[in-house]
Amino acid sequence: MQDITDPKAYYNRGIAYYKKREYDKAIAELSKVIEHQPDHAEAYYNRGNAYRDIVDFDKAIADYTKTIEFKPDHAEAYYNRGKIYVEGDEYDKAIADFRMTTEINPKHADGHGYRADIHLSLGEYDKAIEGYNREIELRPEDAEIYYNRGTTYCQKGAYDKAIVDYSIAIELHPTFTEAYTKRGSAYFHVGKFEFAIQDYDKVLELEPRLTQVYAARSITRLHLGEWESAKSDLIFARNLWVNTLNTFYTMYEGVADFEQKNNVQLPEKIAAMLKGA
Numbered sequence: 001m002q003d004i005t006d007p008k009a010y011y012n013r014g015i016a017y018y019k020k021r022e023y024d025k026a027i028a029e030l031s032k033v034i035e036h037q038p039d040h041a042e043a044y045y046n047r048g049n050a051y052r053d054i055v056d057f058d059k060a061i062a063d064y065t066k067t068i069e070f071k072p073d074h075a076e077a078y079y080n081r082g083k084i085y086v087e088g089d090e091y092d093k094a095i096a097d098f099r100m101t102t103e104i105n106p107k108h109a110d111g112h113g114y115r116a117d118i119h120l121s122l123g124e125y126d127k128a129i130e131g132y133n134r135e136i137e138l139r140p141e142d143a144e145i146y147y148n149r150g151t152t153y154c155q156k157g158a159y160d161k162a163i164v165d166y167s168i169a170i171e172l173h174p175t176f177t178e179a180y181t182k183r184g185s186a187y188f189h190v191g192k193f194e195f196a197i198q199d200y201d202k203v204l205e206l207e208p209r210l211t212q213v214y215a216a217r218s219i220t221r222l223h224l225g226e227w228e229s230a231k232s233d234l235i236f237a238r239n240l241w242v243n244t245l246n247t248f249y250t251m252y253e254g255v256a257d258f259e260q261k262n263n264v265q266l267p268e269k270i271a272a273m274l275k276g277a
Contacts, residue, residue, distance in 0.1 A: 007032075007033045007036045007037045007040065007043075010029045010030070010032040010033045010036070011029070011030065011033045011040070011042070011043055013029045014026045014027075014028075014029030014030040014032075014033065014043070014046065014047075015046060017029060018046060018049065018050055021053075023050045023053055023054050024054075026046070026047070026050045027047055027050045027051065030043045030044075030046055030047040030050070031047065034047070039070045040070075041066075041067045041070040041071035041074060042067075042071075044063045044064070044066040044067040044070070045063065045064065045067040045074065045076070045077050047063050048060045048061075048062075048063030048064045048067065048077070048080065048081075049080065051063060052080060052084065057084045057087065057088070060080075060081075060084055061081055061084055061085075064077045064078075064080055064081035064084075065081070068081075073104050074104075075100075075101045075104040075105040075108060075111070076101075078097040078098070078100040078101045078104070078111075079097065079098065079101040079108065079110065079111055079114075081097050082094045082095075082096075082097030082098045082101065082111075082114065083114065085097060086114065086118065091118050091121075091122060094114070094115075094118055095115055095118055095119075098111045098112075098114050098115035098118075099115065102115070102134075107138055109135050109138040109139050112131045112132075112134040112135040112138070113131065113132070113135045113145065113148075115131050116128045116129075116130070116131025116132045116135065116148065116152075117131075117148070119131060120148065120151070120152050120155070123155070125152050125155055125156045128148075128149075128152045129149060129152050129153070132145055132148055132149035132152065133149070136149070141172060142172075143168075143169040143170075143172035143173035143176055143179070144169070146165045146166070146168045146169040146172070147165070147166065147169040147176065147178065147179050147182070149165050150162040150163075150164075150165030150166045150169065150179070150182060150183075150186075151182060153165060154182065154185070154186055154189075157189075159186040159187075159189045159190045160190065162182070162183075162186045163183055163186045163187065163190070166179045166180075166182055166183035166186065167183065170183070175206055177203050177206045177207045177210065180199045180200075180202045180203045180206070181199070181200070181203050181210070181213060181216075183199050184196040184197075184198075184199030184200045184203070184213075184216065184220075185216065187199065188216070188220055188223075191223075193220050193221075193223045193224050194224070196216075196217075196220045197217060197220055197221065197224070200213050200216055200217040200220065201217075204217075211237065211240045211242045212237075212242055212247075214233045214236050214237040214240070214242060214244075215233070215234075215237045215242050215243070215244040215247045215248075216247065217233050218230045218231075218233030218234045218237060218244060219244075219247060219248055219251070221233060222258070222262075222266065222270070223262060225264065227266075227267050227270060230270060231267075231269065231270055231273070234270065234273050234274075235273075238273070244274075245274065245276055248274055254275075255271045255274050255275060258274075
């Protein structure tokens with residue numbers, strides 16, 4: 001029979017409790033391991049996971065830090081600590097931890113991805129793209145990564161590259177409504193209005209409740225001079241309490257600005273609707 005005072009016995013029982021999601025019991029057992037063997041890196045790491053899962057983030061961070069102290073090449077400890085730093089908006093610390101994760105384990109796709117996500121949120125687009133490039137090398141069949149890189153290209157104004165990425169995402173995941181929506185917006189920005197309409201149509205086919213798309217489609221139809229279809233979308237959006245005017249006025253100063261920039265004159269009824277009449 002195994003000695004119950006043996007740290008290995010406490011450790012194994014702690015892991016068993018953790019797998020059963022009995023986190024308090026897991027913490028108690030792993031604490032006994034640490035009491036008997038204060039440099040047991042894996043005990044700190046797994047106790048940190050238990051603290052994380054009960055949302056006691058300060059204790060989780062402390063345990064991941066001890067893990068790293070005793071095992072500096074523990075990629076997952078850096079990774080899990082980084083994710084908690086993200087939750088606390090401590091982005092510099094999170095980036096540093098994810099960088100260490102990928103230095104220790106260059107094939108850690110999530111480490112590259114999380115760091116890229118932070119760079120995107122901070123407006124550091126080139127760094128974000130670099131991270132997504134590495135993540136794609138490791139997960140070439142993951143539609144979400146292409147979508148994220150496409151969004152980064154959009155933020156940079158590189159709409160053609162964004163369209164390529166959204167198209168790959170759609171090829172990998174044909175019902176990816178967000179990718180259709182974003183690609184439609186990218187097509188709009190490069191003046192490919194017919195393609196934008198096709199994407200908005202597909203979005204509404206897949207998710208009719210995404211009513212904001214009616215506003216985007218109505219404005220796109222204005223650029224094509226499809227007055228009746230545009231008016232129908234404007235009316236439908238208004239009936240659904242979608243703020244089409246907000247969308248329009250983020251793009252143009254007003255009706256006169258739209259008409260001047262596009263060298264058209266809007267029908268009186270549509271112009272009145274866009275003026276809030």
